[in-house]
Amino acid sequence: MIIENERPVLSSSTWTATANARPDTPPLREDLQSDVTVVGGGYTGLSTALHLAEKGVSVTLLEAEHPGWGASGRNGGQVIPGLKEDPDTIEEMFGPEMGRRMVRLSGAAPDLVFSLIDTYGIDCGAVREGWIQSAHNAEAVRTCQERAEQWQRRGADIEALNKQQVDDLLGSEAYHGGLIDRRGGGVHPLNYTLGLARAAIAQGARVFGHSRVISLDRRSDGFLVRTALGSVHTGKVVLATNAYTPDLTGRLRRSMVPACSVQVATAPLSENVRRSILPYGHVASDTRKLLVYYRLDEHGRFLIGGRGAYGDGGIEAQMARLRARACQLYPQLGEPDWEHRWGGFVAMTRDHFPHLHEIEPGLIAGLGFNGRGVAMATAMGRVLADKASGTADKDLDFPVTPVRTIPFYFLRKPAVSVLAAWYALVDRT
Numbered sequence: 001m002i003i004e005n006e007r008p009v010l011s012s013s014t015w016t017a018t019a020n021a022r023p024d025t026p027p028l029r030e031d032l033q034s035d036v037t038v039v040g041g042g043y044t045g046l047s048t049a050l051h052l053a054e055k056g057v058s059v060t061l062l063e064a065e066h067p068g069w070g071a072s073g074r075n076g077g078q079v080i081p082g083l084k085e086d087p088d089t090i091e092e093m094f095g096p097e098m099g100r101r102m103v104r105l106s107g108a109a110p111d112l113v114f115s116l117i118d119t120y121g122i123d124c125g126a127v128r129e130g131w132i133q134s135a136h137n138a139e140a141v142r143t144c145q146e147r148a149e150q151w152q153r154r155g156a157d158i159e160a161l162n163k164q165q166v167d168d169l170l171g172s173e174a175y176h177g178g179l180i181d182r183r184g185g186g187v188h189p190l191n192y193t194l195g196l197a198r199a200a201i202a203q204g205a206r207v208f209g210h211s212r213v214i215s216l217d218r219r220s221d222g223f224l225v226r227t228a229l230g231s232v233h234t235g236k237v238v239l240a241t242n243a244y245t246p247d248l249t250g251r252l253r254r255s256m257v258p259a260c261s262v263q264v265a266t267a268p269l270s271e272n273v274r275r276s277i278l279p280y281g282h283v284a285s286d287t288r289k290l291l292v293y294y295r296l297d298e299h300g301r302f303l304i305g306g307r308g309a310y311g312d313g314g315i316e317a318q319m320a321r322l323r324a325r326a327c328q329l330y331p332q333l334g335e336p337d338w339e340h341r342w343g344g345f346v347a348m349t350r351d352h353f354p355h356l357h358e359i360e361p362g363l364i365a366g367l368g369f370n371g372r373g374v375a376m377a378t379a380m381g382r383v384l385a386d387k388a389s390g391t392a393d394k395d396l397d398f399p400v401t402p403v404r405t406i407p408f409y410f411l412r413k414p415a416v417s418v419l420a421a422w423y424a425l426v427d428r429t
Helices: 043-054 087-094 096-107 109-120 138-152 163-170 189-202 312-329 373-388 409-427
Strands: 031-039 059-062 131-135 158-161 177-181 206-208 213-219 222-227 231-239 257-266 283-286 292-296 302-307 338-348 355-360 363-367
Touching: 031 043, 031 222, 043 059, 043 189, 043 363, 043 373, 059 231, 087 096, 087 138, 096 109, 096 373, 109 189, 109 373, 131 138, 131 163, 138 158, 138 177, 158 163, 163 177, 189 206, 189 373, 231 373, 257 312, 292 312, 302 312, 312 338, 355 373, 363 373
Parallel strands: 031 059, 031 231, 059 206, 131 283, 231 363
Antiparallel strands: 131 177, 158 177, 213 222, 222 231, 257 302, 257 338, 283 292, 292 302, 355 363
């Protein structure tokens, strides 16, 4: 789904340049019947369609462009466990039963990703050496220690690290300590998405690309979903459009803010330099409010990403800052050949949690992964499939909540800019 402020510079990435062949997903050109129709062909939608098809449910997926076109094919490919908040906080906020389910679901989300990759033979350069969260100051070191302790009490393979350990694992002396979460890893995000599409199709899902939904109407026995060239008469609808949500239902789009995340990548590094950066195959991100995330791809390119901006000038400036930050972290890069620059939009929610909604009976949505979409959107797809196939709300592993729009939504752009400036000041302390 194309959204405002989508720029051509954002769509041509390292991932598109190294992508596998796309599965055949032609436009919808007929009128179909389906038990469930999924709108959106990223991780959330494809995981939903795949899990529904595995259950034997008749499912049709409609994607405005092609599977993986949006942020699912453009992110950093970091498979990170957990939610933004730590387990103790989640259980306090949502209660001991639902909180534990949410912690278990999010903590095991990478297991689901790598299990799907193994089950369906998805060729996406998957590595699972772990995720390093690098602490940028002494307070962040203590936060990482507390986070590790909370997850350890729940049996997770996670460990706090001192400065020397982080230096050795990163190949950089820029941080004060951190943690390693061995549940995490990395994938080629676009190839993972294309693999999910192939798997869903193989299981019987009907997947259509270039099939933008132009209307969604309630009928006595379900919904009529129309595209320019066809329609689907369906019992239930799952909206899986995340940051690219169109204004089909009014309120849903105004419940999150699309935030631009941008990345830059070098050409493949020399073997000598490559061995000195993240030498053990980890992926990493830091603890700043305006964090950076970084890794090597399977061909030895160094990739770094972070917050984007509105407008071409702002996007280019952010990309320049990322290139400079990369050379600060890793002086051994010298003056590398920066091969690609790109970005996409992620859905940010007010409470930093993903949201699962039933907008009206039979109309379901899951969105708002706040930068952790590879693992958590895949897991949410399984929950959405459970919900759409009849699992009672009380038995789901994520709470169903009302849609709450963001007040003064029209001020979102200046608000995001002000918040980013404040975070930049906080990060200097």
